[in-house]
Amino acid sequence: MKNSITYLYLFVITLNFSCAQEPENKANTPNSIPFTAELFVDGLQIPWGMAFLPHGSMLITEKSGDLIHFQEGKKNHIANVPKVYVRGQGGLMDICLHPDYETNGWLYITYASEEGNEKGGHTALMRAKLKDNILYDNELLYKAGPNTTKGQHFGSRIAFDNEGYLYFSIGERGARDENPQDITRDGGKIYRLNDDGSVPEDNPFINEKGAKTAIYSYGHRNPQGLVKHPETGEIWDHEHGPRGGDEINIIEKGANYGWPLITYGINYSGTPITDKTEMEGMKQPIHYWVPSIAPSGMAFVTSDKYKDWKGSLLVGSLSFQYLERLTLDGTKVTNREKLLENMGRVRDVRQGPDGIIYVAIEGKGIYKLIPKH
């Protein structure tokens, strides 16, 4: 009798333990850190995106609408930046150089814009060239609609693939039941364009009646990480879930990523959104976070400067305020660790052309991770 009670007790403990494992996917604190963090650009409020110009200078977007050219230790304010709709999570957002920037000079910017007839704003993509700290030849390439005064989910990361296609994300703008599953509407999508803004002829919904033909994949919530995998050339995203259920996805042509029909998260209020985490015809993430880390910014490490970091993925956490490093075995996450803890909300992370990692932290600035030898 006593024995069986002990067994029952052990069984219950094991049960609790195994239940606790899955949702509690905790990140470890590493024993040795192969860098020291040095403040490289100070005095920034919400540095949303970064890009590296050919001669060692850097472009930084401030969400408030300021585009900064950081050159030889000085911050220069760039003129002729598009008018930005600053509301809620929207503002001046990502910036990205054309892969052939050195020959054509195009840089691409996403921002929240009031362009259009309705009140409010929505995500826009433009390109321009830069000379003497002035943007010129500005071209609006995409403007999502209709505008809304909602404050959420502008998405906005930009990435190029190996074929020169441009991808960018737009979040579902706080209309989860209208936008993400409807390919005739903007929002909750990853888009693919040619570098001049035209729609590629082999885009997945090019022949669908009423569809927004720039759409490449749908069923997203709010992707604020978008990068090309350095080896496979695939585009990877990460996106904010609701309460729990942030995801990393590999973006496939025409695929549906399920929001809000399937999710590993719940409403902020604690009530369920759906009881389904998977459905036929919808893609599964390669990784999901419960609780949410609120991911923003994403970079693969390709340099050899940080010991065994090569091949791992860096992701900023807004809500827990750290930089996460995910070790990957192919598409499987094998370990997660926390870096730069308690320094502030990590908004963006990039590897520079010098192989060094740069991290944008709100209220602080851009940190450079100097490798330890």
Next chain:
Amino acid sequence: MKLRLLTILFFLIGVFYTNAQEPELQSSMVRGSEIYNDFCVACHMPAGEGIPFVFPPLAKSDYLKQQRTASIKGVKFGQEGELIVNGETYNNTMAPMGLDDGEIADVMNYIMNSWGNSTNEMVTIKEVEAITE
């Protein structure tokens, strides 16, 4: 379940009671709760509890009660740097949300009269307008 019904009942009684007293405040709070659930909830959470050590609570916040003008200013122009709330030091950044003065008055009325908070004096558009950077 019973508890939940009881809570709803109390809530409704509360609503009717306040409603009878101050219809203006009540309608401002209703608009304010929409703003809250759009712009604030992701960090300050559904019951204003915040996230420990990261985003300060609004529920039963001494700062909100004692620093009315500074609180409105924070919503209007953004908030940066150290802030002590209920004895805990927070050091974070809140971007200005781009709300108009009416929306700010509404969301302030909502948070200052929810989750155990209460104030005698309603926030008006005029009051918000008068606060400058």
